[in-house]
Amino acid sequence: MTKLFRMLSPYKGMIALVLILVFFQTLGELFLPTLMSNIVDKGIVKGDVPYIWRIGGFMLLVSAGGVLCSIAASFFSAKVATGFGRGLRSRIFGHVERFSLQEFDQIGTASLITRTTNDVNQVQQVLVMMLRMMIMAPLMSIGGIIMALSKDAKLTLVLVVALPVLAIAIWIVAAKGIPLFKAMQVKLDKLNLVLREQLTGIRVIRSFNRTEHERVRFTAANTDLTDTAIRVNKIMAALMPVMMLVMNFSTIAIVWFGGLRIRDGYMQVGDLIAFIQYAMQIMFSFIMLSMIFVLVPRASASASRINEVLDMKPVIVDPLQVNGEELVEKAGQYEDAEQDEVADQMDETEETPTAGYVEFHDVSFSYPGAEKPAISGISFAAGPGEITAIIGGTGSGKSTLLNLIPRFYDVSEGEILVDGRKVSSITQEDLRAKIGYVPxxxxxxxxxxxxxxxxxxxxxxxxxxxxxxxxxxxxxxxxxxxxxxxxxxxxxxxxxxxxxxxxxxxxxxxxxxPGIYLFDDSFSALDFKTDAKLRAALKGETQQATVIIVAQRVSTVMDADRIIVLDEGRIAGIGTHRELLESNEVYREIVSSQLSEEEIA
Missing domain, CATH: 3.40.50.300 (P-loop containing nucleotide triphosphate hydrolases)
Known part of the structure; x- marks a missing residue:
């Protein structure tokens, strides 16, 4: 959480103002019991009414000042916390925008939403508490002990017994609560995931009459979260009765022993009243600390989840640009040999060929954790004015191949060139500005x-x-x-x-x-008539551009200048429709499964 709080640097002045206001508010609260003691011992006992009015009026001024300081501190602490929350959400969103699809797959969309909203809110809430209490609680505790000692040192021994009991109770509650708070955030992720799936898939759920099944899924996730929340709240709820019990027994002990001290002439009535108030202030400062201990574990769990996102480095990054020239990644991230390789590549490709030219050189790609590559040994070239179609069975790697061109994923082996340059040496923004992608x-x-x-x-x-x-x-x-x-x-x-x-x-x-059009099975929902009219219109519109089409229908690809047949992630054949019909068994099987003998002829 300390790492996140470094983002508070723009609010240093406002935080200092909050701390000053809280400091004066605490001093006022510590001063009031002494004034009350003076009224009792010097005003009431001696019957000095003017003194009572004078000190009473001064107490009202001190109380009014404390109220104003409290209101102002609350206002500015809320302003700091909400500004911090806004900035943190913006930072997470901006960082997530740079993620590749691999990072999205790793964390999950539902979890990212939870971390950007609920987790940030948890940290924001604890920040408000800390701004108000991180100085008030210690100052009131230390100041209360000093003032209590000034009234009667021996009576302070009552607090020596009471305060360790409170500290132990707080420690036990925090130790049991922290793991449950962490578990709650994970279970909230699960609930959000189930809810998101149900809302986005409502048509499928209803069409298959799975409403009851999904209700059971949601109820299970909801109940799991609720049970954990109840457990942690039971633990937290035990803290307040324990503290009140200790406070009440401490008050009884103070009155009992204080009465004996007054009887023996070691203490005055006003001092006893002030001592009781200081004892309560010390106890309440521990209660404030306990509230921080209640909120900090949950906020700490949330902060860890937020830092996990912010610390995650995208596997796909842009090269550094200096004076408009593409360079390697930030200094120190690559070895000198790799820097020389990229620099050599840049020298070789200073003069870019026709815009829209795409080349694959022995490209292979594996999804993280996959047992075998999604595509292997892919090599082909596509130029402006050409239509390149990719066809193959389900799971043959068609969409994967297309996703590598705009660098949604980085290749595992080989290289992809756009306009003669490695896609890794072009910024993602510049690369994707060349592409019109239809998912x-x-x-x-x-x-x-x-x-x-x-x-x-x-x-x-x-x-x-x-x-x-x-x-x-x-x-x-x-x-x-x-x-x-x-x-x-x-x-x-x-x-x-x-x-x-x-x-x-x-x-x-x-x-x-754009110079490059990528159509990823983008005609599948169109009827044959609309499909044909659209492809005819596209020919006139894309004469100066490179067109790469992924399709399941043979009718969509048969007029292409080049058809690439994929089979289990490898190229099974490249050619025109007629050439592949004569020479490629895989393509013939696909065609025969969709067209009649007359249509093939």
Whole structure:
């Protein structure tokens, strides 16, 4: 948690002000019992009414000052904590944005959401408490002991017995509570995961009549979290009765022995009243410390989870740019030999070939923890004005191959070149600016249709948006909607069909006018007529660009300039439709499974 609190440096002045305000508030509270003692011993006992009024008025001023300090300290501590929370959430979000898909797979989306919201909130809450109590509790405790000693040193022996009992109780509760707080955050992750799956998969759940099954899953996760929360709250709840018991017995002991001290003439009544108040202040300072001990373990568990995200280094990083030239990663991260290799590569590729040229040189890739590579030994080249299609069975590595071009993952072996340069020597932003990507699962965002298409190019004009929609064969269904291009898209695009989602995703890529188009099975939800019209329109639109299409349908790829047949992660053949029909058994099997003999002929 200390590591996170380094982010408080912009709030140093405000924190200092909070500490000063709390300091004066505590001094006021420590001064009040002494004033009360003076009123009793010098005013009431001696019958000095003017003295009572004078000291009483001064007590009111001290109390009013303490109230003002308390209000101001609460305001500024809340301002510091909320600003810290806002900055921490922004930092986590910015860091997560740089993650590759591998980091997302490792932590999980549900856990990342929990860490950015709930965990940050836990740290934010404990920060407010600490700003108010980290100086008040020690100061009140130490000051109370000093003031109690000044009233009667021997009577302070009562506290010597009481305070260790309180300290032991706090330690036992903290020791038992910390592991449970950590477990609660993990179980909250699980609950969020189950809830997220149920909300996003509601159509599948209902279509298979699995509502009751999912209710049981949610109830199990919810009950598990609830049971853990009840256990930890039972432990925490035991702390307050113990503390009140110790406080009450301490008060009885102080009154008993204090009465004896007064009888023997060693103490005055006012001093006993002040001593009792100081004893209560000392006890309450320990209660404040116990509250910190209650909150700190949970916040500490949350802070560890947040630091786990912030400390995670993305496996895919950008090269450092100096004077517009691409260099290697930050100094010290690579050995000299590797730096020389990258520098040599840069010298060789100073003059880039035609924009949009893509080359694979003996590329292999394995997912983390996988037993065998997803793709192996992939080599081919695709240039502008060409359509390269990739086809193969399920799990043959088609989408994996496509995901390597925009560097969603880094290759395990070999190299990928775009415009003659290794993709690892180009910044991710510059690389992806060259690419128009249409994913396998069409993703739309809340907002209007125009905003979703403009997502591909922020400054796209209305004319460019309409043209992209025309090419993507989306104009007809957009025109049939109530507000046309201003029609709203619901969360996840739930108010449009699968085919409409795909056409809008294609329009979003087209409006970008990139040098490379990547279509990852992006025509699967389209009927054959729309598919054919779209591919015909794309030919005219992408004449100067490189087009790489992943598809399951033979009809989608048969007109491509180059068809790559994948089988179990390896290239089984490359050629045109006719060439592969004659020479490649895998391709013939795929074609014969989809087309009749007449269509093949």
């Amino acid at each position: 396998q699962q069409a993703v739309l965002f809340t907002g209007s249709i125009a905003e979703n298409i403009r997502y591909g190019k922020e400054d796209a004009s209305d004319e460019e948006i309409r043209h992209a929609a025309d090419v993507a064969q989306a104009t007809d269904f957009i025109a049939s909607m109530k507000d046309g291009f201003n029609s709203a898209i619901a969360q996840g695009g739930s108010n449009v069909s699968g085919g409409q989602k795909q056409r809008l995703s294609i329009a979003r890529a087209l409006v970008r006018k």
